[in-house]
Amino acid sequence: MDLKFELYDPKVLKALPKVTSPRLTTNQKFDPEGLFSEQIFGPVKDYKCQCERVTAPRGQRCSKCGVLVASSNLRKKIFAAIELPESVISPQAYNLIKSVQSLRTFYQQLLSGRYGIAFDDQGKAKLVEINIHDFSGTVLDLEQKYDVHIGQRAMEQLIINAVKNGNQSKIFNILYSLIKEGSFFTDYVLVIPPYYRPYKDKHIAEINQHYLTILTMIKNTPQRMTISNYLFQLELQKVCDGLVDDTMRKFGSKTGILRQKLAGKRLDLSGRAVIVPADIPETHAEIPYLILLQLYKLEITAEIVKNSNRTYREVFEMLDEQYDSKVISEEVKSVIDKVCTNQYVLLNRQPTLHRGSILAFKIKPVDGYTIGLNHLVVEPFNADYDGDTLYGRINITIGQNKYDISCHISDLESMKVKLDDEGNVIKTL
Numbered sequence: 285m286d287l288k289f290e291l292y293d294p295k296v297l298k299a300l301p302k303v304t305s306p307r308l309t310t311n312q313k314f315d316p317e318g319l320f321s322e323q324i325f326g327p328v329k330d331y332k333c334q335c336e337r338v339t340a341p342r343g344q345r346c347s348k349c350g351v352l353v354a355s356s357n358l359r360k361k362i363f364a365a366i367e368l369p370e371s372v373i374s375p376q377a378y379n380l381i382k383s384v385q386s387l388r389t390f391y392q393q394l395l396s397g398r399y400g401i402a403f404d405d406q407g408k409a410k411l412v413e414i415n416i417h418d419f420s421g422t423v424l425d426l427e428q429k430y431d432v433h434i435g436q437r438a439m440e441q442l443i444i445n446a447v448k449n450g451n452q453s454k455i456f457n458i459l460y461s462l463i464k465e466g467s468f469f470t471d472y473v474l475v476i477p478p479y480y481r482p483y484k485d486k487h488i489a490e491i492n493q494h495y496l497t498i499l500t501m502i503k504n505t506p507q508r509m510t511i512s513n514y515l516f517q518l519e520l521q522k523v524c525d526g527l528v529d530d531t532m533r534k535f536g537s538k539t540g541i542l543r544q545k546l547a548g549k550r551l552d553l554s555g556r557a558v559i560v561p562a563d564i565p566e567t568h569a570e571i572p573y574l575i576l577l578q579l580y581k582l583e584i585t586a587e588i589v590k591n592s593n594r595t596y597r598e599v600f601e602m603l604d605e606q607y608d609s610k611v612i613s614e615e616v617k618s619v620i621d622k623v624c625t626n627q628y629v630l631l632n633r634q635p636t637l638h639r640g641s642i643l644a645f646k647i648k649p650v651d652g653y654t655i656g657l658n659h660l661v662v663e664p665f666n667a668d669y670d671g672d673t674l675y676g677r678i679n680i681t682i683g684q685n686k687y688d689i690s691c692h693i694s695d696l697e698s699m700k701v702k703l704d705d706e707g708n709v710i711k712t713l
């Protein structure tokens with residue numbers, strides 16, 4: 285499934301819940317129709333509706349406030365949309381237009397509101413200056429009188445004309461197919477889940493501001509088909525384009541949200557830490573309790589549940605709490621020691637270039653935040669101790685008994701680091 289195109293699909297957007305109000309809060313709660321609505325995106329606190337007291341069973345909406353009694357994780361997953369009063373050029377089309385110098389120039393001039401496009405007998409486009417203040421009538425009159433195309437529609441006409449006159453360029457043809465399938469224009473703006481654009485977060489403030497500007501503009505939509513409406517359309521287009529640009533920047537760059545929130549944790553049951561030299565056999569690695577807590581969470585939880593009368597949920601919450609506060613109790617530490625005896629961890633250093641980039645080690649749990657390694661085994665990773673980080677992970681396979689989750693490492697013997705006669709590490713394993 286290509287997420288990008290699914291989310292731009294007009295049918296998908298039409299079916300999404302709609303954000304309609306530029307108000308963020310009402311009575312110190314998130315506004316039910318606003319950008320952070322708990323009714324739309326799910327509760328801020330786990331299994332708590334806005335009434336503070338749980339009135340509905342889990343999985344149902346509260347009859348008073350209408351908030352679904354569910355996990356706050358919903359706020360990471362639910363997308364919404366804003367319905368626009370006028371069509372604007374869609375994000376895909378905008379990104380394509382931006383990528384071609386000549387189209388970009390035409391586009392900027394058209395959006396300034398002072399130019400239209402006219403075609404000569406050969407179908408060649410040229411910019412025509414228009415003075416909308418000379419015509420007291422509607423914009424429509426202007427178009428009919430001079431056969432000048434204006435605004436976003438001129439862009440569409442420009443592309444149709446170019447392709448019909450034999451323009452073979454790939455981007456023109458993609459744009460043309462967007463026009464034919466009706467996705468050159470859109471009536472909706474996608475609203476990303478609130479988790480990725482937190483309330484009052486400075487880093488992301490521009491994105492929320494764009495949404496707010498759009499919602500405020502919609503409230504003040506002028507009468508149809510007047511000159512001010514023409515300028516309104518252009519203004520709406522500019523805000524939507526700004527939103528696309530800022531969203532791409534915030535999400536795409538190295539410090540962007542996708543890399544920060546997703547890429548760093550793309551492997552479940554994995555952790556990452558700086559490596560330091562340690563006085564241990566080369567078959568062992570010192571792994572911080574904090575990482576082991578994540579790697580062996582399932583086994584640790586099972587072990588604690590087995591020896592106490594606590595439920596899985598309670599233990600999970602306790603472990604999460606200890607992980608977040610970075611303070612692990614002696615009780616949990618002893619369970620980790622027990623669970624990790626004779627277990628192996630796979631250590632990986634990016635970039636993974638050859639088999640030596642991933643090696644298996646016996647676990648030796650330690651306090652602190654660093655992975656300790658015998659310096660003999662650092663070479664296959666092509667790493668040193670100046671702050672290099674390694675990923676630790678375990679491979680989980682489901683055994684014959686489907687409840688038996690166990691850790692397998694194939695052919696451990698062959699993965700051991702060996703030394704040649706002169707004491708150098710043999711890299712090929």
Ligand SMILES: [Zn+2]
Binds near residue numbers: 350
């Ligand atoms: Zn309620």
